[in-house]
Amino acid sequence: MFVHDLILQGTKDSRAFAGKDNVSYGQLQEQVEKYRNYFYASGIRAGENVGLFSRNSPEFVYCYMAIVSLGAVVVPLNFQLAAREIVFIVKDAKMKRLITMERLAIDPELNQQGYQQPVTQLVIPDFKQGLAQGSSPAAPVMDTSLDPNSPCAIIYTSGTTGSPKGAMLTHNNLVANAQAFRKMLPVTSTDNVLCVLPMYHCFAWTCAVLNSLLCGAAITILEAFAPKETIAAIKDYQVTVIYGVPPMYNLLTRIGEPDDFAGVKYLVSGGASLPEKVAQQFADKYGIKILEGYGLSEASPVVALNPVQKPKYCSIGKALPGLDVKVVGSDGQALPPGVVGEIVVRGPSVMQGYFNLPAESANALRDGWLYTGDLAYQDAEGYFFVVDRLKDLIISNGENIYPREIEELLYSYPGIIEASVIGVADELRGQVARAYIVLTEGHSFDKKAVREYLQANIAAYKIPRDFIIVDALPKNQTGKILKRVLREQAG
Structure with missing residues (x-):
């Protein structure tokens, strides 16, 4: 299955986007087709790396799905980046086109960094109205030589050490991760999933978007996290599934009321370690336990999640089905329960490597295993506990x-x-x-x-x-x- 096939999983009349933006699965498919035709007419072709710079919106989803349905590779960019940082990624990914919500003033920086390739910016508000008329001719079907193991996205890491690196993820990587995640968290077509974390990040994209589409569920899209507005959306749009990060749950605990989360079934935390105090205070106030998980961009991203039936505080849970996860010592050998070592991962959601970085790829991927750089131990029941980052x-x-x-x-x-x-x-x-x-x-x-x-x-x-x-x-x-x-x- 290709990533863009996920928009076909919901019934045409059911909600794909709920809340302020009510869009059915049928309308989602129509919009993606219009964007696809326009992008093809604009010159986007299979194998090309195309930048996507936008806050959370239905248009982000339309653009992403249209790009990859042409066999091109999408490169989502953090919308907080400065011009110099944007240009680094544009240059590193050898982009010719950048789709954005507003024209970016990056030409001086492109010239300064010596990037000779002209970069065309396709500004969504500028071409969006024209799409309503459907004036672009129909694009051809995807090249049959492409398969689900073809690159789908390049996710640039946050660059906590040195320059950002582009993790190359295939269609199969992302779809397999969404499918495995579904087996751990039983989201259904009756659920309404909150997407408030940024879509350019793997956590939000795989869990809140791809997994929801796979299940035929609805997605409530918020542009950014603001505590009061988020609580209002959860209540007004009857959200049942929430993905968040520890600081978000910390704030929601302090300002919310006990009935604000009355309709919520599942809350998942990732992106950073969830302090036990935050988890306990949230559960005490709202009567729902937060399910902590763990992942990294290089694994599409989810590696482990706490089981719904038996979560453990301070644990990242158990490995997703289909993934091999173990804790190893400096010699690469598996360590017994209770002994701290590095988490390594093997399976269908592990990246191909870093874009144009063979040495870094070889260091991260050894004998089929992804070395995460995270220190952890495993208990006798198979739960993993992250101790810290190796570099920390x-x-x-x-x-x-x-x-x-x-x-x-x-x-x-x-x-x-x-x-x-x-x-x-x-x-x-x-x-x-x-x-x-x-x-x-x-x-x-x-x-x-x-x-x-x-x-x-x-x-x-x-x-x-x-x-x-x-x-x-x-x-x-x-x-x-x-x-x-x-x-x-x-x-």
């Missing part, structure tokens, strides 16, 4: 310090609503921990009391040397705390 590990006097362990304790301390721990250089110990903390309004910070609290719960060498109080922690669009930025500020 702090080594002090030869001892390993896992920042997440400290962060969990800080989250549970009264008055602390967010915390992030990084390693900073130290002449004597090599590295020591430093904590960045966000306090609830009206709370003061008592360093002595916090240190005593930590001393009662963890070894002395793990206790941060410094505690930095900040108004907010730096985050990307998906809500992941950017430790890279904290390290740069500390550096």
Whole structure:
């Protein structure tokens, strides 16, 4: 199955998009066909990398599906990127065309970076009205030489270390991930799924869009997350399934009312580790447990999810059906339960590699396994527990310090609503921990009391040397705390 075939799974009269934008599956198919014809007439051809720069909208879906139905490869871009960052991806992906909601002022930067290929911007509001007349001739059917293992999308990683890398995902990668995810989370055609996380990101695209289309469910699209507006949409449009990130659930816990989530069946958290305190407070207030999962762009992205019947706090759950997931040591050998090592993944949703980066691809993909860079252990029941990112590990006097362990304790301390721990250089110990903390309004910070609290719960060498109080922690669009930025500020 190709990704664009997913729009055919719902019955023509049933809702594809609900809420402010009510669009049936039949209308969705008609719109994709019109966009497809226009893009072909504009010169888009199979194998070409085409940029897509847009906030969440039905048009994002129309454009994406139309591009890939032509055999072209879509490159979704983070709409928060600056001109220099956009041009890096345009140049790296060798784009000739960029579809966008508004014309981007990137020509000076393209010239400065020496990109000789002219880049045509197709601005959606400029051509959208003309599509109503259907003036473009019908595009030919997809080239029969293309198969589901052909590239569908290039997802550029967030670039937490060095320049972003483009993970090449095939049609089969994305469809297989949506199908496996469906077996873990029983979404049906009667559900209404909230898509408030950015569609350019794999988490939202696979879970909130592709999986919903596969199930014939409705999707309520919000352009961005705003707590009050999101709660109103959940109630007004009778949302039953929500995908979010920990900071989002943290905010919703603080401002919502117990009946706001009365109709919600499933809540899934990903993108970053879900603090136990946030999960427990949400469950106590709304009576629903958040199902934490785990994934990465290179795996399309979902690798594991907590079972609906038996979720575990602080766990990312069990491996999706069809995926082989294990924890290995530095020698690549599987480790026994309870022992921390690196998570590796094998299966149909693992990427082909990084675009035009053979060395980086070979480092990430070894003997058929994707090395994630995430440290975890597995318990006797097969649940995985992420300890930390391998690159975030702090080594002090030869001892390993896992920042997440400290962060969990800080989250549970009264008055602390967010915390992030990084390693900073130290002449004597090599590295020591430093904590960045966000306090609830009206709370003061008592360093002595916090240190005593930590001393009662963890070894002395793990206790941060410094505690930095900040108004907010730096985050990307998906809500992941950017430790890279904290390290740069500390550096």
